[in-house]
Amino acid sequence: MELPPGIIFLLQRSHKIALPPAFTYVAARVLASDYFYDFQLSWWTLSAAMLAGLPLALTISVAWVELSIKLDAARRGAVMPPRTGDWTPGNILSLINAMKSFSNGYPGEMLEKTCANINGCLQQSYTIRRQIITAELEHMKAMLATQFDVFEKGSETRELIYPLLGTGVFAADGDLWKFHRSMTRPYFTREHIGDFDNFDRHAEDAISQLKRRLREGYPADFQASGLPYPYYVNAGRAAGTKTYEHPALRFVNAFSEAQMITAQRMRFGSSWPLQEFWYDTMKEPMKIVHRFGDPIVAEAIKRKREGRSDLEEKDDETLLENLVNSTEDHITLRDEIMSLLVAGRDTTASTLTFVVYMLAEHPERRPTYDDFRDMKYLRAVINETLRLYPPVPFNMRTPNAPTVLPSSPGSEDKPIYIPAYTRYTCFDREDLWGPDALEFDPDRFLDHRLHKYLTPNPFIFIPFNAGPRICLGQQFAYHETSFFLVKLLQHFSDISLATDAQPPESRAPVEWAEDATNPRKQREKIRPKSHLTMYIQDGLWVTMEEAKDLQSQIFTSEFYIF
Numbered sequence: 145m146e147l148p149p150g151i152i153f154l155l156q157r158s159h160k161i162a163l164p165p166a167f168t169y170v171a172a173r174v175l176a177s178d179y180f181y182d183f184q185l186s187w188w189t190l191s192a193a194m195l196a197g198l199p200l201a202l203t204i205s206v207a208w209v210e211l212s213i214k215l216d217a218a219r220r221g222a223v224m225p226p227r228t229g230d231w232t233p234g235n236i237l238s239l240i241n242a243m244k245s246f247s248n249g250y251p252g253e254m255l256e257k258t259c260a261n262i263n264g265c266l267q268q269s270y271t272i273r274r275q276i277i278t279a280e281l282e283h284m285k286a287m288l289a290t291q292f293d294v295f296e297k298g299s300e301t302r303e304l305i306y307p308l309l310g311t312g313v314f315a316a317d318g319d320l321w322k323f324h325r326s327m328t329r330p331y332f333t334r335e336h337i338g339d340f341d342n343f344d345r346h347a348e349d350a351i352s353q354l355k356r357r358l359r360e361g362y363p364a365d366f367q368a369s370g371l372p373y374p375y376y377v378n379a380g381r382a383a384g385t386k387t388y389e390h391p392a393l394r395f396v397n398a399f400s401e402a403q404m405i406t407a408q409r410m411r412f413g414s415s416w417p418l419q420e421f422w423y424d425t426m427k428e429p430m431k432i433v434h435r436f437g438d439p440i441v442a443e444a445i446k447r448k449r450e451g452r453s454d455l456e457e458k459d460d461e462t463l464l465e466n467l468v469n470s471t472e473d474h475i476t477l478r479d480e481i482m483s484l485l486v487a488g489r490d491t492t493a494s495t496l497t498f499v500v501y502m503l504a505e506h507p508e509r510r511p512t513y514d515d516f517r518d519m520k521y522l523r524a525v526i527n528e529t530l531r532l533y534p535p536v537p538f539n540m541r542t543p544n545a546p547t548v549l550p551s552s553p554g555s556e557d558k559p560i561y562i563p564a565y566t567r568y569t570c571f572d573r574e575d576l577w578g579p580d581a582l583e584f585d586p587d588r589f590l591d592h593r594l595h596k597y598l599t600p601n602p603f604i605f606i607p608f609n610a611g612p613r614i615c616l617g618q619q620f621a622y623h624e625t626s627f628f629l630v631k632l633l634q635h636f637s638d639i640s641l642a643t644d645a646q647p648p649e650s651r652a653p654v655e656w657a658e659d660a661t662n663p664r665k666q667r668e669k670i671r672p673k674s675h676l677t678m679y680i681q682d683g684l685w686v687t688m689e690e691a692k693d694l695q696s697q698i699f700t701s702e703f704y705i706f
């Protein structure tokens with residue numbers, strides 16, 4: 145029998161919970177002995193003292209940690225970042241607003257406002273868990289590159305991600321991370337990331353599905369797999385009838401659900417079992433995920449053992465076939481594939497979805513046939529979309545030892561002391577990108593603005609991260625995204641949003657359009673959301689006109705220039 149998560153959580157901490165009352169009890173008995181003072185406590189007083197023991201011990205241990213942090217910071221000539229999160233009425237209100245903003249607000253807005261107010265870096269500790277949030281580029285640089293060995297993913301992240309991704313490359317640190325990275329890297333050769341036949345097969349399939357749906361006279365959800373019908377069509381169907389029930393789609397839905405739960409757990413940290421006290425909500429979705437994935441992994445191992453291969457050339461090798469060359473361990477392979485699915489599938493899907501959204505909203509910015517000849521403009525369109533809608537919108541690190549980061553505006557030129565650390569990504573800041581930072585304008589990656597803002601300050605644009613843990617699939621992602629977009633624009637001449645097909649609860653709230661303080665939010669037609677990656681709530685519904693004449697074949701060797 146398996147115990148519920150909440151009970152396991154309490155049992156694991158039972159010694160810590162039981163120790164203070166036990167200590168109080170033993171102390172009372174000792175004091176009550178003849179040897180000491182024969183100091184008798186009534187049963188009620190003793191019970192009250194035992195109950196008070198736990199909060200008292202907690203308070204003493206928090207005060208002790210605070211004191212040692214202060215002393216260590218002073219010893220290093222550093223200061224702590226300004227603090228929010230004490231239980232004052234104003235802060236409680238802002239905590240409630242932050243929680244509301246998470247479910248209903250504009251993504252990142254709360255953090256952006258907070259960071260703008262504090263002008264750099266702050267610590268937040270509403271519970272005994274401390275987070276440090278920063279908008280300082282120098283801090284990001286230190287964390288991702290110059291102090292890479294100190295800033296790890298950390299054991300808490302590992303524990304939270306484990307049910308979804310096991311020990312795969314994403315959550316691993318140290319030697320395990322090196323092992324996973326070196327196991328995965330060989331796939332990203334020029335031959336594989338430029339395997340256009342593979343891209344072509346999938347692009348053709350997606351485009352023919354889109355055409356089929358559009359020819360039926362319905363808008364299509366560009367973000368979804370399996371192309372659902374608009375909500376108003378489904379509403380007319382008998383209850384319980386599903387548009388599709390393909391095993392791959394059940395896998396996709398279960399995988400998304402598991403990512404949502406993981407993101408939710410990351411908000412609570414290691415105390416997540418208190419939220420899911422009686423039932424582990426990951427169980428069901430992960431059963432479906434593994435039921436779909438396990439036979440595929442098992443088959444790849446079997447084929448390797450039997451020495452079978454249908455491959456005509458090594459370039460045709462799939463990622464899994466490549467990974468099997470490094471290990472035949474089922475769980476390691478499964479973990480790696482899961483990690484690469486989150487890393488590679490959802491991020492590129494997110495990029496493509498938001499590019500199509502931007503193309504629908506900015507028809508004047510659509511790349512033309514001539515732009516394809518020189519792929520620079522297409523790349524600028526992709527980069528501009530990544531800037532405004534980064535598929536990995538936030539990131540976290542935990543230092544494996546106390547450390548200091550460079551000073552920030554509020555720290556009087558003193559370094560910032562870091563006992564634990566979180567970073568967040570800020571790609572649309574006017575102080576970093578200029579007064580038009582909130583506009584969609586791919587030219588900023590091509591004209592004088594490139595040299596003015598990005599060239600001297602490369603850390604203002606890190607959608608793929610930076611340093612030793614930089615995204616392994618960056619070039620693959622650019623190739624795949626560019627190839628698909630070129631193909632899409634060959635087949636469709638016009639893209640428009642079909643906002644009426646967007647389920648009402650996922651349309652951009654009316655208040656957004658009225659918020660004159662944020663022109664970007666004012667213009668938004670969809671609701672951007674994020675679990676581990678960014679997505680559009682309930683999909684991106686579009687109509688597209690089929691091009692009269694298919695644009696001529698344009699894939700030349702220039703494509704390899706990236």
Ligand code: HEM
Pocket residue numbers: 313314325328484487488489491492495534535536539606607608609612613614615616617618620621
């Ligand atoms: C536009 C698409 C993509 C974006 C924006 C993106 C972004 C990122 C980011 C921000 C990270 C760092 C995550 C962290 O530190 O926690 C990362 C890591 C990674 N990405 Fe990507 N990625 C994309 C596509 C891909 C693709 C297509 C693949 C593979 C097929 C891939 C494979 C990886 C891997 C293996 C890592 C882990 C690297 C490590 O920890 O050493 N990514 N990616």
